[in-house]
Amino acid sequence: MLQLVADGLVVGSVIALGAVGLTLTYSILRFANFGHGEFMTWGAYLAASALALLLALTGGGAMEPLGPFSFGWQLIVALLLAAALTAALALAVDWLLFKRLRRGNAITLVIASFGAALALRNLVQFLYGTLPEYYTREIQIAIRLVPSGMLGDVLGGLRITPDQMLVIGMTLAAMLALQALLTRTTLGRAMRATAMNPALARVAGVDVEGVIRATWVIGAALAAMAGVFAGIVGQIRPGLGFELLLPLFAAAILGGIGSVRGAVAGGYIVGLAESLSVPLVGAEYRAATAFAVLIAILLLRPTGLFGERA
C-alpha cells in the first residue's frame, strides 16, 4: 500500500509540474492550452539531444553516474538547456500563432492550441522517430526507506529509487521557488495582477506582453522539467506529453483552475489516485480513477480545491 503511495508521488510530481504551467497560462492568457503536453515531450527530447551533445563534447560517450543516481552531471546541464530551449519554443509558438489570435475569443485560441499540439507532436516524431529512448540504461536498486527492525515490517518494505526521490524533491523545490517568485517579486505580483485584471494591470504600469512572455517561459521550463523527470523514471516517447494531457487538466481543474497551489495539490491527488487504484480496478482503468476523483471533488466544491468562488 505504502509502495503505491511512493509510486503515486513520483507520477504526481510530473503531473504537478505540468499542471502548474497549464494553470499559469490559463489564468494569464485566458485559454486552455492543449499544446502544453507537447512542451513536456519537447523538453524531454531536447534534453536527450543536449545530453548526446554534451557526452560527445566531453569525449566519453558514456555517462558516469553521479552518487546514487542513474545519471551524471551532464543530464543536469542538459535539463537546464532543455528548459531554456523549450521556453524559446513556447515563445516562438506564441509569436507565430497565439499572439496573432489574442484579440479573438478563447475558443479560437483553444482550437489553435490543438493545431499547435498536432504540429509539435508530429515534428518530434519526424525528428526523433517513434521508438522509445532512455537517458541512461543504468539499473537502479530501489532502497528501503525505513530500515528493517524500525517499523520496517509494518511499512511493508517501502522502497524507492534515488532517482524517484530526486524527482519528488526537485518538484517540491521548484514549486516553493515558484511560490516565492509569485508572492515576493515584482514579476510575480505583476503576473498575479495581470491574471486578476489585465486592463487595470496596464494602467498600473504592468507591461502585460512582458508578463505573457514570462508566463510562457516559466510554464514551458516547468513542462520541460516534467518531461525530463518522466524520462528519468521511465522512458521518452513522442506520446509522452499527449498521454499526460488529460491528467494535467484533471489536476489543474481539481485544484481550482488558475491556482498554483491547487495545481500542485491536484497533481499529487491525481498521481496518488491513479497509483492507488491499480490493485482495485487494474492498470487499464487507472486513468479513469483520476476523473472519478475529479468529479467527486467538483461535486463537493465546484471551483476546485483552491479555486475562488465567482
Place this chain on the structure above:
Amino acid sequence: MSGALQIENVEGGYEPGLPILRGASVSVAKGEIVALLGPNGAGKSTLVKAAAGLVPVWSGSVRLAGRDITRVPAHRMVHEGLGFVPQTENVFANLSVLENLQLASALIARSRRRELAEMFALFPDLDRQRKLAAGRLSGGQRQMLAVARALVASPSVLMLDEPSAGLSPKLVGVVFERLKAVRATGVTILLVEQNVKAALAIADRAVVLVEGRERLEGPAAELADDKRLAALYLGAAAEAH
C-alpha cells in the same frame, strides 16, 4: 495656469466604424480639478479611457504638459505622468493592500516613486489594513487604495472615472475630501462623475459631454446654477425615451 492635459478633437471607440467619441475636446490647467459631466452614454468614461491608452483614438490628440501621448501604450502612461483610476475593479482584489502599492511602486522609476509611508499618511484607513486582501476592503477603502495606487507613481494629472459609484453619500463626501487633499499635493485632476452636485462642489471647472463631444463648459460654481446643464441631461433622457 498652463495646460496640464489637453484632449483635442478626439474621435474613437471600441469598434471600427462605431464612434463613441466624435471630436471631443477637454483642457485641464495645472492644479485644477475639472469635472467631466454628461448623461449616460455621453462618452465620458470612453474619453478618459482613450486618454489613458485603453480605447483606440482614431484621430485627434492627447497632450500631457505639451507632450503628445496619443499613441503611448497604456502601461507607459504612468511613466509619462498620467494616472488613471477606473470606475470598477480598480484594485487587484487578489493582492493585499500593501502588495497593490508595492507593485505600483516597483514598476516606476525610483526618481518618480512616492514613499508608501506618504500614501499611508494620506489614507490612514489603508495603513490599518495593509495585510488585508484588497478584495475584502469596503467600497470607500477600495477607492482610497485605487487613488493611492495611482499616486505612488507621482502623476502630474490624475483621471478618475466615477469614484463615487456605489458609495453611500457619506462615503462620497469622504472620498471627495481626500481628492481635495490630493490636489493640494500638486496633482491636477480630471474627474468623470454622474454625481453632478458632489462633483461641482469640489471642481474648479466642468465640461459637459453629450454624444461624444463637449457641449457646455464653464466654472463649476456657475454651471451649478446653469439651466442649460439640466436641459442637456433632460434632453438626453427625453431622447432616450
